[in-house]
Amino acid sequence: MLDQPNGSGQLVWPTDDFTRTPYEVYASDRIFAREQEKIFNGPTWVILGIECEVAEPGSFSCSCVGTTPVVLSRGEDGELFAFVNKCAHRGARVVRELRGRSMTHTCLYHGWVYGTNGDLKAAPLSNGLMGQGGYPEGFRTEDHCLQKLQVDTHAGIVFGSLHPSPPSLHDYLGDAVRDRLSTICHSPLKVWGYQRQTMACNWKLFMENTRDMYHAPMLHAFATKYGLVNPTKQQHALRFENDGAHQVYSTIEMDRDADGKAASGGALESPLKLEDPRVAEGVGELPDGLYVNIISIFPATLFTVAANTLSFRQVRPISPGKCETVYTWFQYEDDDEEMHERRVMQSNLFGPGGYVAMEDAEVMESTQKSIARGYEAGSTFVEMGGGSIAEENHPVTEASVRSFWKNYCKYMDIPTPSAQAAE
Amino acid sequence: MTDMETEFRITRLNNAYVQCIDEDRLEEWPGFFLEDGKYVIFPRENYDAGLEGYWMYCANGAMMRDRVKALRGVNVYNIHYDRHLLSNVVVQGEEDGVFDVRSNYAIVQTDVEGRCHMFSTGQYRDKVVEENGGYKFKEKIVIVDSFNIDRPLAIPF
Ligand SMILES: [Fe+2]
Numbered sequence: 001m002l003d004q005p006n007g008s009g010q011l012v013w014p015t016d017d018f019t020r021t022p023y024e025v026y027a028s029d030r031i032f033a034r035e036q037e038k039i040f041n042g043p044t045w046v047i048l049g050i051e052c053e054v055a056e057p058g059s060f061s062c063s064c065v066g067t068t069p070v071v072l073s074r075g076e077d078g079e080l081f082a083f084v085n086k087c088a089h090r091g092a093r094v095v096r097e098l099r100g101r102s103m104t105h106t107c108l109y110h111g112w113v114y115g116t117n118g119d120l121k122a123a124p125l126s127n128g129l130m131g132q133g134g135y136p137e138g139f140r141t142e143d144h145c146l147q148k149l150q151v152d153t154h155a156g157i158v159f160g161s162l163h164p165s166p167p168s169l170h171d172y173l174g175d176a177v178r179d180r181l182s183t184i185c186h187s188p189l190k191v192w193g194y195q196r197q198t199m200a201c202n203w204k205l206f207m208e209n210t211r212d213m214y215h216a217p218m219l220h221a222f223a224t225k226y227g228l229v230n231p232t233k234q235q236h237a238l239r240f241e242n243d244g245a246h247q248v249y250s251t252i253e254m255d256r257d258a259d260g261k262a263a264s265g266g267a268l269e270s271p272l273k274l275e276d277p278r279v280a281e282g283v284g285e286l287p288d289g290l291y292v293n294i295i296s297i298f299p300a301t302l303f304t305v306a307a308n309t310l311s312f313r314q315v316r317p318i319s320p321g322k323c324e325t326v327y328t329w330f331q332y333e334d335d336d337e338e339m340h341e342r343r344v345m346q347s348n349l350f351g352p353g354g355y356v357a358m359e360d361a362e363v364m365e366s367t368q369k370s371i372a373r374g375y376e377a378g379s380t381f382v383e384m385g386g387g388s389i390a391e392e393n394h395p396v397t398e399a400s401v402r403s404f405w406k407n408y409c410k411y412m413d414i415p416t417p418s419a420q421a422a423e
Numbered sequence: 424m425t426d427m428e429t430e431f432r433i434t435r436l437n438n439a440y441v442q443c444i445d446e447d448r449l450e451e452w453p454g455f456f457l458e459d460g461k462y463v464i465f466p467r468e469n470y471d472a473g474l475e476g477y478w479m480y481c482a483n484g485a486m487m488r489d490r491v492k493a494l495r496g497v498n499v500y501n502i503h504y505d506r507h508l509l510s511n512v513v514v515q516g517e518e519d520g521v522f523d524v525r526s527n528y529a530i531v532q533t534d535v536e537g538r539c540h541m542f543s544t545g546q547y548r549d550k551v552v553e554e555n556g557g558y559k560f561k562e563k564i565v566i567v568d569s570f571n572i573d574r575p576l577a578i579p580f
Contacts, residue, residue, distance in 0.1 A: 098468070193469045193476010196571040221497040272496060275485035324571070329476050344480055353464070353479045353576030359499045361575045 002031075002414070013409050016416045017387035018402040020379040026202040027372035032320045039299050039411045040066025040317075043166040045152075045159040045173075047301040047314050048072040048082055050189050050330060052156070058103045058116055062095055063326065064316040065162050066300070070149060071095045072158060075116045076103065080153070082160040083118030083146035094146065118146035154178055155185040157312070159301075173297065174241035176248045180295055183286060184305050188333040192343070195327035195351045199361050201368035203300065203315055203323035204408070209360055210296040211247050211404050213238070213395030214384050219363060220356040227270025228280050228356070234291075238392045243410075244403035245298035249395075253289040260287045278345045279355070282307025296400075298407055308339065309346045321368055327351060425514045425522065433524055433551055434512040436558045441507035441528070444579060449494065452579060453487035457554065461562045462487060464580055466570035467545065478567070478576050490579070500577035502535040505542070507580075521561060524549040528565075530580060543580060544569050 002011040002022050014020040025031050040046070046065045053061050054074040061072045062085060069085040071094075087094050087107040094107045094114060104121065105114045111124040120141040128134025149160040152169035155178075159169050166172065173181070199206065209215070213236070217224050235252040253262035262284030274280060284291065285308060295303040300315035302325075310331060316324045327350075331343055350357045371378075382405075385397025389406060392399060409416065415423070425433075440455050456462060462481040469476035481487045494500075512526040525548055532542035550562040565580045 099472070191474065193474045195466065195476060195478065196468070198571055198573045200573070219499070222493055225497045226493075272492070274489045276483060276489060279486070279489070344475060344477070345482075347477065348480055348486075351478060351576075352572045355493055355498065358575040358577055362499060362501050365501070
């Protein structure tokens, strides 16, 4: 449990090296509420989409930062805005469609009209009706705008922050994340589909999973049994950024063409074979033999670029025991038919029915059931690779999971035992 | 206007199709299709927006057999039973021997502890042809109204 033994109610993490995670953090309402305050309304950034999704003035797209519904909107002059999707009057949802285009957004309830930047343009009957009612003197529309987010972009990817003064997106992402996103988003992008998956598990079980390479060969047997990867021709690189808040994990193929792109997916002689191998036939697209890229950005953004599947996910906590991920498939605007077909074929590998992915939801949901009924004490054991939080060139470590918890505690203001003792 | 016998036989094809899945005879599932038949699970969010983004995409019988083999051999998913509720099988029309057929489906899923919940609902949009005296799917597009999935997608719809 996270409480001090003296009953003060103050939270303390169980170990200094983040090799234990109390089960309570996956289940507790008070922790969930604190996460919304300290992390999702704190000095962090969450992905809102890519620029091409809101290409035209008035284009909008709805998503969430934590539990807060938000709208990403292209203003009249082409500038990007994001605002909380909650009427400044009585809290009704203003924009009800997932995506669309409109130069104004009118709340259903009392007809308050907002512009593409979230500013209130008009409130009906402000001056009353036939001399009766109306707002008091001094009511000014500019005092009742939708709450605005900070918005910034990198390589055409749009991030938002609910915090009034977060660090710059540039500094928050750091060199390694920015560079990899630039490498991936090297030319104009286009979205070709969405997938929504709600899971009966805490959002942090999902984020831990994105930073856990140790599980893959055991849980996702498809990859090894069908010879998708050849471990003898592949290197691994686990890198951290922003003090370990973010992970950039890559597999690097050793066989490359003249441009430095992976020459093949490194397919191996395997016990099982696909009758139609196109599902697993990736071609190298990125420099330096980069093949699988898993970029997990604290707190709730994930990029997965594996062979020719390109996607990002926004992770949305719903309650301690429930979260939603929204998956966006993208490609390059100038892809030819053959490349597009390849992406569609390989998309069978990922998502809720993915050959190398469907197991994740099952394991996370069954974990939630076991650990988070709300009364279990105890904690996880996270010591693969020892207790260090070091960048490694192999996947047999839980360093990235430990690094997640280190940053989690930092944002949540939960001290380690020795920090607590020093106070 | 299709004759009643054709309509009846196409309805029977759909009934047999969902029964095959519910009774876990998945090895027989690709046999409901032509060898170059297509099977796609298509979330409605994408369908309505003119985007592709599928949950499952099988361009031929080989890809369907691959799916079944992987499910039996390597993939792990929630232990459950599926029960399809199929209704409103309508033959919209016929052109060059290809019948355009639509029907509604719902899948009620029961978990390992015996609890059931509504898992998925939507519409089958089929192209059906006659082959060797029987009917087969040339194409089955599953348009999923409930495009926010809340369990792994392992078994075909
Ligand atoms: Fe996984």
